[in-house]
Structures are given as C-alpha cells and as structure tokens.
Amino acid sequence: MTETFETSSVPDERNAWRGRPALQQPKYEDYQELNQVTSDLKTRPPLVFAGEVDKLSRSLAAAAEGKSFILTGGDCAETFVGSTADKIRAKIQTILQMSVVISYGASMPVVKIGRIAGQYSKPRSADLETRNGISLPSYRGDAVNGFGFTAEERRPDPHRLMEMYQRSATSLNLIRAFTRGGYADLRQVHNWNRGFTDNPAYARYENLAGEIDRALRFMEAVGSDFEAISFVDLYSAHEALLLEYEDAMTRVDSRTGDLYNTSAHYLWIGERTRQLDGAHVQQCASVRNPIGVKLGPTATAEDVIALSKVINPNNEIGRLSLITRMGAKQIYERLPQLVREVKAAGIPVLWICDPMHGNTVTSGTGYKTRRFDDIMNEVAAFFEIVVNEGAIPGGIHVELTGDDVTEVLGGAEELTEDALADNYETLVDPRLNHQQSLELAFLVAQMLGKC
Template sequence: MMRSHAVLDSPAAQQPEWPDPCALRDVVDELAGQPPLVSPRECDRLLAKLASVAAGEAFLIQGGDCAETFAEAVPATYGGKVRVLRQMAGVLGASMRLPVVTVGRIAGQYGKPRSSATETRGGTVLPSYRGDAVNGMDFSAQERTPDPRRLLQAYRAASDTLMWLRDFAGEEFFTSHEALLLPYEMGLSRTDFLTGRRFGSSGHMLWIGERTRSLDGAHVEFAAGVCNPIGVKLGPTASPADVLALIERLDPDRQPGRITLITRMSAGKIRDVLPPLVEEVTANAPAVTWVCDPMHGNTFSSPSGYKTRRFDDVLDEVVGFFEVHRALGTHPGGLHLELSGEAVTECVGGSLPVTMESLGQRYETACDPRLNRDQALELAVAVGKLTRS
C-alpha cells in the first residue's frame, strides 16, 4: 500500500476534505483487500474493441446517470439504462452498418466534481454534495460531512450491480466512470499476477474530467500507471498542445484503443474549437478514439431554477461533431451521454416535448439533467439519419 498512500498524498484537484485522514487510510487498506470488480482480461477485451472504433471500424455509445445513487442501485433502475443503450446501439448499428460498442456510466459513477466546494442556503454554509461515495444530498451538517466509509458502500453497490449486469447483459457490456475519487481508485488498483501490469479494477474504462486533466496532477499520474482504456474530457479551452502532452503522458507507445478523447465544447463552439484539435492529433497520434459529449457544454438554469439542457442544443453539438470529422476525413467515433431509462423530465424539448413548465414533474437526477428514454432514442434515430446522409 505504500504506492497508494504516496499518490494520495500528492496534489489532487476536486477531492473532498475528509475530516479524518487516518479513517480514510483505513478504508483504502480495506478496499485493497477486497476482490477486484473487473478483470484485466475484460479491460483488454474493451481495449481491442475501442481500437476498432479508433480505426473507423466501429462506433461507441457510452451513457448512463450523471451521478449514481446507492438507493437506485437496483435491477429496475440499471436494467432500464441497459435496455435504452442497447436500443440505441441497435438503431445506430443498423444505420451505420458498423458494430456498436456499448459502455455504461454504471457501477462506479458515485462521485462528482463540483464548481464550488460549498453550498449556502438561508445563511448556512455546508460542503457541496459530491456524490453518494462522499456525502449525502440532504442539506444538513451530518449528511454533508464527507465520510470515507461511503467508499466501501460504493464498492458494495458496484459489486452488486456488476453481478447483475454479467447475468443480464453478458460479457459484451462494459462499465465506466470518472476516476475522480483517488482513494477509491487507488484502493482498487491491482497488479495482474500473470503479466505484472497494473490496472484499475473499479471499472473497465476510466476517464479523467475536464477539471482534473492537469498534466502534473494526481489524476493523470494515476491514469498513466494503469492499463485500462482511458478517456479524457476536453472542454473548449483545451489547446492542441494540451491534448498532445496528455496523450504523450498517458499513451507514449500510441496503443490503439488506449485513449478516448471526449469533447464537451457546447453547440455554439464545437465547429470552431474542434478542428485544430483533430488536425494536430491526427498528425501526431492517429490511433485515438474521438467521442462527443454533447451534454456538459449545454447546461443552463431554467426560470424555475432547474438545471436543464435543450434537446436541440444536444443534437446540434452532435451534428457539429460529425461535420468537423467529415470535413477532415476522420472518424466520429461515438457519443457520451447522460441519460436515463425512465420517463424523467430533466432536459427540455424532443418530439414528445418536455417543457420548461413540466421540468418539475419527474426531475429526479442527483446532479445534472439527463435525456429520458424517448429523447435518447430520438437522438439515436437523428444520428442514424445523419450518417446515412
């Protein structure tokens, strides 16, 4: 555990202020004694599939909750997400005439980065909700105080979810989450005794967020040391030099399928910001997968105070993503979506429209707004028509 503790002591963005460092280290050690959640063979299988995506021979659909909760770690909830992802994969595969790789934001998305470390209500200041793996949503000092034991709850919830997924969805459904909470990730890092390689056993694919992709940060250091497929979120401030430096740090051998670049630019910026990134990366590191996250750049507050997204903006960013890649002769490799398998009312628009006035009917997300099942399928149909044209 010396390596784990060394990394945990290095500078890391977006980490909770754990009140008891000794209790946190005890939890990390306890996680280190648990069975791995995924195997290196499963991670390698996904790596090979993502290599096909990078080569233009497949398409990736990745989606699920913004933030999973322990209360919803039940078959009825994640079964709906699996079904809608499979339906989307069927629509896209038929339209593109390509295999579709399906990856869920499932069994690990229990932590969230926040723009502010605190939240104020009625003059009371408390820590922000950072996901069920850290603290509770209820606005009280007891609930909002980070509790490292919740990392063990996250492990148990992920384990139960993966057990069900393997029975229900089989070996061709993979899991992913943001590798945000480094104590959790380091506690679940393992060395494969057959190959000697280090891998993150918390999920098949791990990604680094826009807020944690600093080249000298602990998140990049962690990701560089494991052999899982790695995603990197890129916002509109990312420069070609930034992206190339990250690729060099995370994938110096240029292994096909290793790096997925997930762009989150906004509908209004993607057509201007994305081309120079694609051009520079294609010239220097062509074996990466390009994926569009059309959700995070298009969030705004409704008049009633709900965070929401317009379906038309989500679709327009996807259209812009495809336009850029077509113009440059590169492969638009996939979509990364926040979605639900339920009839939630969190994003406005769609053919069966959610209106500003109806947002409160089923606004159930623990953090950011998700496409509901009808909107997700409508998006898949629209992307399918786009590829046929």
C-alpha cells in the first residue's frame, strides 16, 4: 500500500507540547521569520516513512527480548560542511564493519542506526559563551547558528532549519543508495579495510574478516541465496531537540491516522530535556516513532516509571529505550538499583549503554576529550550489571566517525594528550575514530558471547 501523509488535519495531541516548559531552545530575533520557515517545512516531503518506522519498532522489540542487538553510532553533531559523500560513506562503513564484528562474534542480528541525517543540533550547558570579556550565544549546532565567534555567526537563524532538512534529505538518499546498491554486501567485507597496518586491533579485524570471507565463499559454493545479505537496513536517528522543526516534520499516516515524526526513524530525549512536564517529553509521546530517553547518574526508577506512563502508556515492547550515560566512575553505584527497580515495576524497556557522555574530561593541553579505557570500562560494567540484575543488555549508543581523527585518548594506537592536536575536528564532543570503533565492537561481541 502506498503511504501518504496529511498536514491539514491533525489530532489535538500534536499541539499538546505547546505552552509547556521548553528548555534548550534557540532565542530567535524574528519569530515571524521562524513561522515562515516551518510553514514551508510542513509542505515538504517526509524524510522517512511510517512503514520504515514500524519495521524498526519491531526490531527494537526483538532487541528488548535478547533476539538482536542495537548499534547506534555517528557524529556528536553533524555539520553542513561535513555532510559530504566521502564522510557519510566512511561513517556508514564504520557502522557496517562494527555490526559485522558484533553479529559474527556474538551470533546475533545487529540493528544498525546512524546518528546521521538530522543530528545537527546540541544542547549546551550555558546560553552564552564568553571569550576575552565578550559574551555571545553558545554554538548550538549548525541547525541553529554558526561556530565562528562573531555576533553574526552566533545569531540563531531559522533558515538553517531548512538547510538541515535539505542536508538530511541528501544524506538519506546517499545512505539508501549505499545500503541498497551493493556497498553493504557482506561478500565485500574483505575489501572494507581502510589501510590500517601493524596494530593489534586491525590484525584482529583482518582475521575475523577472513573467517567471514571463507564462510561466505562456502555458502556461495553450495548454492546459497545471497539476496538477503546483499543489502541492509540502516535507520536514521537524532535527538528531538528543536521543537519547531520536529513539529513541522510530524505528519498523519493515512493508513492509521497516527502521528509520525518523519524527520527520522528513531528519536531520543536528552538528559537535559527529559522533564516529565516538559515540551520534549510531550511532543515525543504524541508520535509513533520509537523513543529513547538519556539517563544520567541522577535518574531514578520513579523518573523512568513516570516517563513510561507518558511515553508508553500501553506498555508496548520496543517503544521505550533507556539510554544510560552514567560514567565509568559512577555506573556501579547508580545503575544496579535503577535496573532492579525498573524490572520490578514490570515496565517493558530496552536497555542501551551510552559510554561517551559520562566520561568527558579536559586534557592537560586544553582539549575536551574522553579516555578510551573509560569508555570500554563503562560498556563492560553495563553488560555485567544489566545481566546480574536479570535484564537484557540491548545495545550501545556511541559518538564516532569514519575518519582518522585524534579526539579520544588511548586505544591500540595509544593516542596521547600531545597527539590530540594532530587531527582534532569535532566542534562539540570528542568521537571515536575508525579504529577505536572497531576495538569497541570486539569488546561488545565478547560481552554478548558471555550473556
């Protein structure tokens, strides 16, 4: 059945978020200009479709039952200048390589989700940034303002929302071409390397790639049908932060009359915007997309139970993901009780680990960074705790790039503080590079193999 979306007739719940506390929103100079942009956005074609969203929801439900595993990865904050074919392809390749390592090592399907095609905004800890006595609005991502420290660059510009839409559309088109046009064919896995040599992580991947290649050649020799492995589904995700943009991309599905946010398949609510009475929770509750909620060390089971009643009142498995971001130093103290009490409440949730955001530090050379050992330790602790509490570790959510950046300390290449300056590109948070991402995938495969 062909899907269509309507914007002229929408249920009352679509506007229920208006009038509620709305944190982390840009302060536009001209809201009439903003309304003109969002009115235009409402007439634009959807970026994703209801059937795709429903398919992902079923996959998330399987992960919550331990039948698959969720891998979410991509930029901390996408940039317009960085939305090139080469950079998108490199991110896709990294996610696909990680998924092969995890799936083969753990004998489990991996659901692939990219922080791609919409992750152009970020919450900030302060509204203003001050340099040399001059205060300007903080950089909130390319969807809001520019990174350059000038009054013009930092002015929130609503026309950037349209630019985000256009960039997201072209990115999704490229993703579909790559994942459906043969690039993701597992038979090509032995050609996916990026030229790494003489380091342990790459050697391990090469060995595994060789095993997969031999298995595939055997399957081909006995006449297996390879259509199922010649393409993959790669879903898009971003933080549902900019309320006016998300509202403009919300449409009515003609099949069911339900609301779907067509800006991405999967959306999450950040730690800073998960207030029960807040606009972000209400807006996400109104759509049929699967929803994630980031939970920091202050989160309680009472918070989760209350959020579940709003976001998932029918207790649909796969509807609500809990993305924990405790930090390696606090996870053993904070997570066990949370998992235990949520499980006791009988709430169907999907547990996912974000090992990035709780482990941010400032290097002695002044760079915002993370230690790879902290990231690995939090993932290992997450698996241990969730399993010990009788729940299912369902996924990881990481900030990564396919490029050879120097933003996270450590790893097989033993990146030092002095080396951070070599290729530090991120405008907000530090990301795993290609090799570090593969190292993490090996750890996850090992952890899953023990579950």
